[in-house]
Every structure is written in C-alpha cells, then in structure tokens.
C-alpha cells in the first residue's frame with residue numbers, strides 16, 4: 001500500500017504538558033482518515049503536526065516525501081487547512097473571495113482554476129453572490145473551493161460540519177469522497193458518528209494517546225459496543241428511557257428507527273428483551289449509530 005503519512009512514536013509538548021503521546025500512524029494515499037475523541041484529546045494538534053503546522057518534539061514522521069521535523073514548509077505547500085486559514089470576506093462575492101485568495105497563494109492561471117472549482121463544486125450560479133447572503137452550508141462549500149485552489153495533496157478539515165444540518169453534511173461528505181477518489185488524502189475530525197462511519201480509516205484518541213486505529217467497523221468492535229435497531233410506536237419516549245441507562249452510549253432516531261448503542265452487557269440486553277412485543281428489535285452490525293468515542297458523539 002502507498003502511504004502518504006507515516007508517523008512513528010511522535011510526541012508533542014505544549015510547555016511541560018504532553019499533548020501527543022507516542023503516536024504511530026500510517027495513512028494511505030486517497031483515504032479519508034477521521035479523528036475522533038473527546039475535546040482536548042489531541043485531534044487538532046495531531047492533524048496540525050501532519051500538515052506541517054506544528055512541529056513535534058520527538059519521534060519520526062513523514063508526510064508524502066517530506067520529513068515532519070525538517071520539511072514542514074514543504075508539507076505546508078502541498079497541504080491545505082480548511083478550518084483555520086480560510087477567512088472569507090462577507091462583503092465580497094464568491095468569485096471575488098476566490099480570486100483574492102488565489103492571488104494571495106500565487107495560484108497559477110487563477111481564473112481558470114476558479115472556474116474549474118466552482119463548476120465541480122456546483123458554485124457557478126453563486127459566483128456573483130455576496131458571501132454574507134450565503135447559508136452556513138454554502139459558505140462551507142465556498143471554503144472547500146478556496147482550500148482546493150492550490151491543488152493540495154492533503155486536505156485537513158477540523159470539525160468542518162459542526163452545526164450544519166444533516167442533509168447538508170451528507171452532501172459535503174459526498175464531495176469529500178469524490179476528492180478522495182481522485183487520490184486526495186483527507187484528514188478530518190468529527191463529533192458526528194454518521195461521519196465517522198464514512199471514514200475509510202478511523203483514529204480514536206484520548207488524552208494525547210491513539211487508542212484505536214483501523215476501519216470504522218474495527219474501531220467500534222474494539223469498544224465492545226452493540227447497536228440495536230428498534231421499530232415501533234413512541235420512539236422518542238423510548239429514546240429517553242434508554243438514554244437514562246448507564247451502559248447506553250448513544251441513542252439516535254433515523255428513518256423511523258431508534259438505534260440504541262451501548263456496552264454489550266446483561267443489563268442492556270435484558271432491557272432490550274423486556275420491550276413489549278409491538279416493538280421489532282434487531283441487532284445491527286452497522287456502525288451507523290454506534291458511538292465511536294464512548295459517549296462523546298452526538299448525532
């Protein structure tokens with residue numbers, strides 16, 4: 001497999017506080033790697049180390065052909081940090097914003113590149129719209145266009161869809177999948193379990209450590225979580241009853257089905273068995289509703 005990122009025993013301190021502890025990670029080209037874990041667990045710092053924005057203190061690491069210790073500048077040339085660097089000007093149009101940012105980054109044939117991106121990202125009809133008038137979801141799409149101006153090999157997205165409606169999030173992720181199919185390496189942190197499920201590779205972190213890394217299914221399996229899909233009346237009431245249980249990590253209603261995810265223990269199973277017959281229950285292996293950060297995710 002062709003690895004775009006390879007870290008070995010990477011550590012990072014802020015002052016005397018160690019925020020990354022002995023991280024080893026391989027990410028292959030053209031994959032979406034998701035970083036999940038509670039706030040403060042080191043997701044942003046790790047993605048910044050990989051993107052050349054933060055220098056680690058010890059260990060070894062490469063990002064494409066560059067060394068994360070000595071060639072951060074080169075890494076920054078081939079990466080893009082959508083969340084931090086792109087500030088769109090509200091009082092400029094979409095086109096003006098992109099042109100301004102393209103000039104700032106010395107993008108060759110800027111106008112042609114912008115036309116191409118606005119076309120691929122379905123933004124052409126909004127080119128002359130003032131950014132101020134765009135919805136949050138559309139602004140996100142313009143930010144994506146801006147972050148792709150210099151054709152990066154690695155795209156880093158730090159909780160890009162926080163606060164955006166489910167439908168628009170899904171649409172955004174379809175775009176990310178298309179970019180990954182075009183060999184772009186995508187690093188993304190998220191608190192949404194449906195997004196975690198869409199990642200090709202999932203990295204679960206806590207307190208500066210990498211706890212698990214693998215496919216979404218592997219990560220959920222390693223947590224010993226089980227998910228039950230329940231259909232029947234009054235799902236909202238049932239959702240609240242289940243969410244009161246200590247072993248339940250997450251309850252999500254999606255398409256007239258309640259997904260209850262929890263540690264697979266006797267107590268959860270007996271509560272499921274006690275449901276009246278009018279409820280249809282099925283254990284699902286899908287990670288759709290499985291909480292991959294043990295209670296830290298919402299949906």
Ligand SMILES: Nc1ncnc2c1ncn2[C@@H]1O[C@H](COP(=O)(O)OP(=O)(O)O)[C@@H](O)[C@H]1O
Pocket residue numbers: 014019037038039040041042043044045046
């Ligand atoms: N520039 C910084 N200076 C000092 N401490 C920082 C800095 N950035 C992050 N931290 C600390 O490092 C830890 C990990 O932060 P972060 O990587 O942002 O975690 P996450 O993205 O998972 O929320 C936190 O305790 C945070 O307070």
Ligand SMILES: [Mg+2]
Pocket residue numbers: 040043044045158189
């Ligand atoms: Mg963060």
